[in-house]
Amino acid sequence: MTYYEVLDDRFQDFIISLCRLEKLHTGMRWAEGPVYFADGRFLLFSDIPNNRMLKWDEVTETVSVFRHPSNFSNGNTRDRQGRLVSCEHGQRRVTRTEYDGSITILADRLEGKRLNSPNDVVVKSDDTVWFTDPPYGILSNYEGYKAPSEIGACNVYCLDPKSGALTVAAGDFDKPNGLAFSPDEGRLYIADSGRSHGRDKPHHIRCFDVGEDGRLSNGYIFAEIDPGIPDGFRIDVDGNLWVSAGDGVHCFASDGTLLGKILVPETVANVCFGGPHRNRLFIAASSSLYAVYLNTTGLQFC
Template sequence: MQQMKNIERRQFLKTAAGSSLAVMSAAAGAQSFGFTPNQRYPDPAIQILDPSFAKYRIYSSSVEQVATGFRWAEGPAYYAKGGYLLFSDIPNNRIMKFDEATGKTTVFREKANYANGNTFDRQGRLLTCEHSITRRVTRTELNGKITVLADSFEGKRLNAPNDIVVKSDDTIWFTDPLFGINGEWEGSRAKSEQASTNVYRIGTDGKLTAMITDIVNPNGLAFSPDEKKLYVVEWKGTPNRSIWSFDINADGSVSNKTKVIDAADQGALDGFRIDRDGNLWCGWGSNGALQAEPTDNGVRKVYELKAKSQDLDGVMIFNPQGKAIGFIKLPERCANLTFGGPKRNRLYMTSSHSVYALYVEAHGAV
């Protein structure tokens, strides 16, 4: 009888645990995905495309899944003083917090106006691109108060602020594509009031200036380690998604637009970060391009992707000259990433439903 009771108790606990997981998954708003790390060192997920990348791979470090259960993870920003990572779960309209010490992920902010990109300024204040509904850039003060830094340009509402960086002179630069107002998934559909999709700078005096106006849907952006160049992703590039570099002049203006990276007709560039050596660590995945002709799968004719997502999902690393030198293979498409940890050598990768991490022998430039 006692044995039967023990079996029943174990079965109850098993069922309860399953129910709890289901509740947690439902609360997160998306299915949680299991992940099996590679058992062997070096991790075969870290692929060396050029010998120059070998020095950035740590032999006994492997890809870890540190959080899962989101609909579209984006906008990672690491707060060194607190030892935590913030990131956006855009369709669920919230900002999440991953604590390195406890390994726990909690909600940092609900009703976040479909926040996308995040970063911290040199004073430790959170800067956020609210890319739908409010369509503005905000700063969360150290006392928790939210200050609006920009919500319009020349009397017209911004499109959908996307990604954001801070220069050492405390100027704030952000991109303003259309994604947050193009549909109902990552916000609410709305009409654009701007004539172009721009890269803006907020001066220390609060003045908003359109610095780049000839990129179609600019997305991720970052400065070179010496801040002499600004790199910007053109999401709707012609013919492919690309990264352009611009020289930063002494007066703060930009010039000398140069294409550094072309993602070809299968790759999808999104967010990226730069290490101290000037390498570009880029979120990577399929851009959804279809084959010209359908394939008969035995049941029906289907237009397949030009390349399999499982072959593209991850992080592509380019040297400053635009040559691909390394690839980190992930089970989900990586939208964005940042360097974190006390030494800025832990790469956090927001990837569709999950967040992955990898220690590397590279350090974030900022």
């Protein structure tokens, strides 16, 4: 079976011909939010409709339940202190898991109104927490709890965990989804997956300049995803984007060129780099967790 589609010769440099796409686990209803813990050699990921987070052990290659109920957790990341940061559809909030296992609420309201259903999250080097807030968790009782939006908008937020200040970083998205900073944090890429609920809606990734004060400017459409929609994605040390799509994972150079694809037999929702050398791409795809070794290195914090 062919696992790759090369569209630009540069993509050949990332392929290790001896490495195949591996299915590590299956049985989820909608796998999401993978995050790798190098210090424990394990991967955490969400199974949203089953209201649980699972743990894949890299040494034993076994899967166990990490958290149930998980408040319909979706996207996950780690902060610069190594703590788990999660987006919860069920409680409509972003939380941090402390070293002792206790949960700290980082954000759940804007000006007294409940958030929609935080979706994906990334932590910048200055410890600010950036996350997206589409309505997926309040549209039905499948991935959360059906409810009206109190805010009436789908925003991208920046949270200062020191002061607790929550600000709208971008407010002109249909359904903001995955997000990631460039290696130098000078650019922020944000997915808009609006086409999930309308054929004429956005299915692209936008790119913004990030000012020294954290403000976003000069936004433009970086790339459109087809087939499917852009959901979660990650960036490697050279600035290439590895983006979820309907037919697998699409790799874009920082200039917006689609270099190639990792073909996956299920719709991909999210990815992350892991392994001791951060050269293994973990792929959360519908009912299964996949992985493949690549000849590149993912950013440590993303």
